[in-house]
Amino acid sequence: MTANRTPDAVVANPKTKYGNAKASTRHxxxxxxxxxxxxVFIGFLAYLVIRLGGQDRPDMVATIGxxxxxLPLAVLLVIVAIHxxxxxxxxxxxxxxxxTYRLLMGLNTVFCILIAVAGVAAILKLVFWG
Amino acid sequence: xxxxxxPISPHLQIYRWTITMAMSIAHRATGIxxxxxxxxxxxxxxxxxSSQQALNVVNDIYASWFxxxxxxxxxxxxxxxxxxxxxxxxxxxxxxxxxxxxxxxAWANLIGSIVLTVLVWTVFVWTA
Numbered sequence: 306m307t308a309n310r311t312p313d314a315v316v317a318n319p320k321t322k323y324g325n326a327k328a329s330t331r332h333x334x335x336x337x338x339x340x341x342x343x344x345v346f347i348g349f350l351a352y353l354v355i356r357l358g359g360q361d362r363p364d365m366v367a368t369i370g371x372x373x374x375x376l377p378l379a380v381l382l383v384i385v386a387i388h389x390x391x392x393x394x395x396x397x398x399x400x401x402x403x404x405t406y407r408l409l410m411g412l413n414t415v416f417c418i419l420i421a422v423a424g425v426a427a428i429l430k431l432v433f434w435g
Numbered sequence: 436x437x438x439x440x441x442p443i444s445p446h447l448q449i450y451r452w453t454i455t456m457a458m459s460i461a462h463r464a465t466g467i468x469x470x471x472x473x474x475x476x477x478x479x480x481x482x483x484x485s486s487q488q489a490l491n492v493v494n495d496i497y498a499s500w501f502x503x504x505x506x507x508x509x510x511x512x513x514x515x516x517x518x519x520x521x522x523x524x525x526x527x528x529x530x531x532x533x534x535x536x537x538x539x540x541a542w543a544n545l546i547g548s549i550v551l552t553v554l555v556w557t558v559f560v561w562t563a
Contacts, residue, residue: 321437337527340520347517350476355559359494365483389470396463402440420473427480 324398332391339388346381353378366435375432379425386421390414458541462519465512472509510555515548 315321353374357365369375393413397406450456479497482489496502522540525531531540 315439321439323441362487362490392466424477427484430484
């Protein structure tokens, strides 16, 4: 912690600022836009879990395999992954700096990409190949 | 212009607990839980895409008492985080920030999430 401490001369200088103003504003807007869209995602998720929870593969293929359900679901899942990465960034920024922050942010990005790719691949398989 | 490191959050113990503070922490905690919980959704979709055998395994795990407990907690986390997000939207329009109003919104966040979770599980699981 002590190594990460900002020197008093920098803190006292009114010409210094925290973080990257442009990127942070973009993150703020991104988090709100994706968050609003996630309310639609919760509707999809509730519909699917209530209808398909515990059901067999043919039922899941019939419902998620329908392009009108599967394709919007795939898009919504990518938006969820963006919201996840951006939200985790907020948390990491509060507790880590420097190299540790960059390492954890890299792992965060990898995890969110894996979620999006695996989820979209599974959905596209159901839609196009049953 | 020098870019300085962002301030790191101070210790929680030095503050008197307030409902807004508790719900702020809950918003972050549910966010992290949902972040991890998305794996459950992707595993379910992946199993459905691969084979009936894989889907059977996932369905059995999710239907077990522990699986149901996790899904119940996941439902609550989802509703709490969604209502928390809506509360932030309200605050973004500088509405509901006065003393009393913000506490009311924080309580509504907590009570609303519990009511919605119990309602959904009662209607779609326990009495279905």
